[in-house]
Amino acid sequence: MNDEVIIREETPADVMAISEVTEAAFRTLEISNHTEQYIISALRAADALTISLVAELGGRVGGHIAFSPVTMSDGTTDWYGLGPVSVLPDYQRQGIGGTLIEEGLARLRAMSARGCCLVGHPGYYQRFGFSNPSGLGHEGVPPEAFFALSFDDHMPQGTVQFHQAFKVNGPLETSG
Secondary structure, eight states: OOTTEEEEEOOGGGHHHHHHHHHHHHTTOTTOOSOHHHHHHHHHHTTOOSEEEEEEETTEEEEEEEEEEOEETTOOOSEEEEEEEEEOGGGTTSSHHHHHHHHHHHHHHHTTOOEEEEEOOTTTGGGGTOBOOTTEEOTTSOGGGEEEEESSSOOOOEEEEOOGGGGOOSOOOOOO
């Protein structure tokens, strides 16, 4: 990875760049509904971005990761969802996404979170300790694409509900 990458919390000045990075990162992915940038905006508007980190490269935002609270059907609390995670296409496959994931997970642990889950590409997230848990999932998601990582050796059972922001399908309506 490039030594000039700085991982830091987002600032208000980063909002437009985060949207642009996210849109560019998912633009060519067939599995995407291309709403990821709207999801981040909706999470931000709902004050549900528990952790929002950017990867800054040469003074420019080149990557972003979001973590938001999830609800577990068995009542387990203090779990978070990872995603979206985005890296500009020119910077992909250089370890930036992995660095964002590792830093985000470290920050979740530091705030005494109990675990993290996500919907993602099979074969990528195991390197960070995630697994496809038996007895825990997300409705409509194949088990091989749902991942969880417990920080306290307790794996919730049942279904995970991500924040309502994940249901947006376009820009937020603004009044004024």
